[in-house]
Amino acid sequence: MTLQLFYLTWGTTHGSFRLPELESVAKLYDINFHLPPFSPNVIEKYNAQGCGLDEEWDIEGRAILVLGLEKVEDAFKLGERGVGIRSLHKLYALAPTLATLHTVLSQLPRTKEARPWDIDLEGDGSTEPKRWKFRFDSFAKMWDSQTQQEKMIAFDHLELKGKPDMKTPELEFGIFEEYLDRPSPAKPDPSATLALPEMVYYGLLTTHSTARPLLTHYSLKTRPHIGNTSMDAEISLLMANQALARNGSFVWDPFAGTGSMLLTCAHWGAFCVGSDIDGRQMRGKEKGKKRAGTPGIKLSAAKYGTQDQIVDLLTFDVTKNPWRVGRMFDAIVTDPPYGVRAGAKRLGRKDPSKLRNEPYFFPEGHPDAGKASYELPEYLPPFRPYQISHLAMDLVRLARYALKPGGRLVFFLPVVNDEYESVDVPTIEGMKLISNSVEDFGKWARRLITLELNINAPAVDAPRFDSESFFGTPSTSKEEAPGDDSAPSEQRLPGHHNFREKFFTKVIKSASTGLGNEAKAQSEFESESVAEAVDTHST
Template identity: 30%
Template sequence: MNATWRTYLLWFAQEHIEFRFAEIQSLLSLFNIDMRYLERPKDEPYWIVQFASEKDVHLLASRSVSLRNCLELWSRAKTVQNLHEKLKNVPPKIMAPYFRPEKSFKIEVETFCRHFTQKEKIDKIETFSYLPLEGPVNLKNPDVTLQYIEYYGTISNNPPELPYEVFFGRWVASGLRQLIKKLSLKTRKFIGNTSMDPQLSLLMANQAKVKEGDIILDPFVGTGSLLVAAAHFGGYVLGTDIDYLMLHARTRPSRINQKRRETDESIKANMKQYNLEHRYLDVLVNDFSVPFWRDDFQFDAIITDPPYGIREATEKIGTAKENCIIKEEHLPTHIPAKIEYGISNIYKDLLAFSAKHLKVGGCVVCWFPVFREDYHESGLPSHPCLKLTANSEQVLSKKTSRRLLTFEKIRPPSQEELDTIHSQITDFREKYYTAREETRQERRMKEARIRKENHLKYKENIKKVE
C-alpha cells in the first residue's frame, strides 16, 4: 500500500496565510481525503505532502481558493545543480507515462520574490534538455505541463542572489483562484459597505464544508455575499437581517459614483447574476434575538459575519420605555423601536441557536472581533455542544483584528445548555471607541508638546540673534 503514495508540492497564493491550514483541513474532512504532511506547514507558500491517489489531489484543488496549483514533485533541492542530479536519478517508471511520443508538453518557469526575463526563463528551460521528452511542444494546450520553481523567500525588496529552494515536477491541478475574480465586488450587482470579500466568503463556505444539497443560513445576511459563495458550492441558501432598508436595497449606494440604488438591486439579483437563482430560497426581515424558526428545523451549516457596532449597528427590537403598549389602530403602520444588541448577547444567541438548529456534524463559521493585546482563546465564545475546530486571525489594524471561528456541533443540547455560554466576552464596540478617544487624546497631547517645544526653540533662536 505504501508504494502507491506519491509526493506532491502544494503551491499557495501568498495571502491570508493563516487561513490555509483551516481551509485545507476542512476540505480533507469534507471529501474524506487522507493526506500526509512530510513537513510541518510554515509561512512559506508551499507544503510538501503525500497522497495515495491523484484523484484526491484533483478533488482538493477543485474547491480550494488558497491553493494556486499542485505538482507531482520529482525533484527538490537547495541548489540548482543538486536538483538536476536528483532529477536524473528519478526512476524511469515515474516519468515514462508522460514522455511518450504522442504526448505534447511544455515546461514553465516560475520564481517567487524574484523576476526573470523571458530570455532567462528560456535559458533555464534549456538546462532540462537531458529529459527524455519525445512528444511535440505545445505551449497553449499541452498534454503534460512540467514546472520548474525557484523560491527566493518572502522578502521581495531584498531577495538573495541564489534561491533557497528549487523544485521540479509535473503539474497536476490548479486551485479555484479564478473564482475570486468572477465573484468580484467590483462587478457585483448589489453590494453594501460591509459586503464580504469574495475570497474570504469562499474560505468561509469551505470551512463550513458546504456540499451539494445542503441548507445554509446567514442570520446577519446584509447584501448576501456569503450566500453567493455557499450557493456556488451547491448549498440552498437562506438569510435573515433586521435591516429592512438594506434587504430592500433602499440604503445609500456604496459605490462612489452611484447616486441612487437601481430598482432591480437585491440579493436575488446577485444570485441571478451568477446563475445561482435556483439555489436561492429567500431572505427574511428578522430580529435574530427572537428567532422564528420551528424548533425541529435544522440547517447543515451557518455562515455569518455578525455586526460589531462600528460600521453596522448592533440592534434588536425593543424599547427602554416601561409597560409600552401599542394601540390596536396603530399596529398596521407601526415601526418597532430598536435598542442596543450587545456583542456578548449576539454571540450567546448565535451559539445557542447553532446548538439547537444545526445538524450534528454541521458547522457554524463566524467572525469575532478582538483587541490584539487582550486576546486569549479563553475569551472566545463557546458552547458545550460545539467544538472549536478552527481559529484564524485577520489583522485589521495595529490594535484590532478579527478571528474566523469554526465550530462543529458534536451532540444535541439539553434545555439548560441552550442558554449556556462559558466565557465572558469583551464588549468590542465600547472598547473600540474608548481606545479611539484615548488615541485622539494622546495625539492632541503630542501635538501640544511639539508646538511647545518648537515655540521654546524659536525663542532661543531669537535670543541668539539678538
C-alpha cells in the same frame, strides 16, 4: 499504501486560513492527505534528504506545501474546490538550490522508476510521446523573460522524449523557485533572504484551481447589490468551504446584510435562508432599476444563476427567532456586525422605561389617523445595542439548538490583539472548535471561528435570551441581560467585550499618524471587507 507527493502552490495570502480550508475540502470529498514529516522511505524515494520533509512544514508562512495523496484523482478534487489553492503539481524532485536540483537529476539512473516523467511522457505507449512545455515560476522574486528562458533551457540534460510545444502542449512541466521575504531557520540572516531560494521544485502540472477564478466571478465590483460592509469574494468563498456547503445542504446566515455568504454557499448547491433585523439591507433600494420588487440579494443571485437556491429572506431579531424546531441547518455562516460602522442591534430600547406596553395609534388629524404605527409599510420597531460579546455567545447557543449533528457554525469574531486570549472564543458543551483563523490588522484582528456540533450530541431546547446572563447562567440583575453593555463582574470579560469603544480608544487614538479622524478610521476598519483580494505571487 503508495503515497504520491504533490507540491501545492497557494493562491491566498491569508496564511492561517489555508490548512482549515484544506481540511474542510478533504472532508467534503473524503480525501486522506498527509503532511510533513514524511517517513524516511518517502524521503529517499524523492532524493529529498535535507529538504525539510522530515520536519513540520510552515504552512502559514511558505508559498508551497508538499503533501501526500493516496490517489491522483484527489488532487483534482482539491483543485476543484480549494479557493486558497493556485495549482497542484505531481512532485518529481526538490532541492535547496537550482544547481543542486540539476545535480540530483543528472545523477539519476536512466530508468523509468528513477525518471517518472518518462512514463508520463509515454502515456499508454500506443501513441507518439506527448507534446510538452516547461513553465518557470517563482515566489517573492521576479525574473525577466530572458532569465526565465535560460533557466528552462538549462534542463536540456533531461533529454525529454516527445516534442516541445509552447502553444498546445499535452503536458506542462513546472519549475518553481520559492523565495522567502523573511528570515527562516535555513537562512536566519535577513539580508540574505532573497539571495538564494528556500527550495526549488520540479514537477508535472496536475491541475490549476478551478475555484480560484470564482474570486473574479463573485467580485463586488460587478455584483448588483452590495453595501459598505459587504464581505469580499475570497473570504466569502473560504467561509462557504469552512461551512461544508454542498448540494442539498441547508444554510442560514442570521446577519445576512447584502448576502455575500448566501451567494457563495448557493454556488456550491446549498439551499440558503438569510435573515436580518433590518430587512432594508437584504432588500436594497427599489428606485433606479426595474426590479419588480425583487430583493437585492435575489437580484445578485439571479446574476449568478442561483436564485432558486435562495429559499427565503426573513426580517427578525435572532433573539426572537421563529425557529420552533431545532436541528434544521447543516451550517450557520455569518459575519455579525462589529459595532463600528454597522452596529449590532436587537429589539427593545436601551432604557426599558421608554418602551411602550401597547401599540401607538395615530391621533385624529393625522393622515393615518386610527392606524397603529406598526401597520405602516415603513414602520421600524425600536432597537437597542447588542453587545458583541453577548451576541457571540448567543450565536453559539443558538447554533447548538439549530444545527444538525455534524453541522458547523462559521463566524467572524473581532478582537483587540493585546487583550485577546484563546479562552475568549465562545464555546458550549456539545460543540468542538474546528479552527480559529486570524486576519491580522496590527492592533486588532478578526478571527474566523469554526465550531462543529458533535455527531452524538443530544438535542437541546431552544435557548431563551432575555432571562439569562452573558455566560448562560441565571441572571441576578436585570442589567446583566444579553444586549446590555454590562456583564457579571466576577467573571473575566472576553477581549472582544465593548469592542467598539476599544477600537476607537486603543486602536485609533494610539495611532498618531495617518488617521485624520473617526470617519477615516471607520473607513479603514471596513476597507478590508470590501476590497478585492490581490494576489502577490510573482511569475
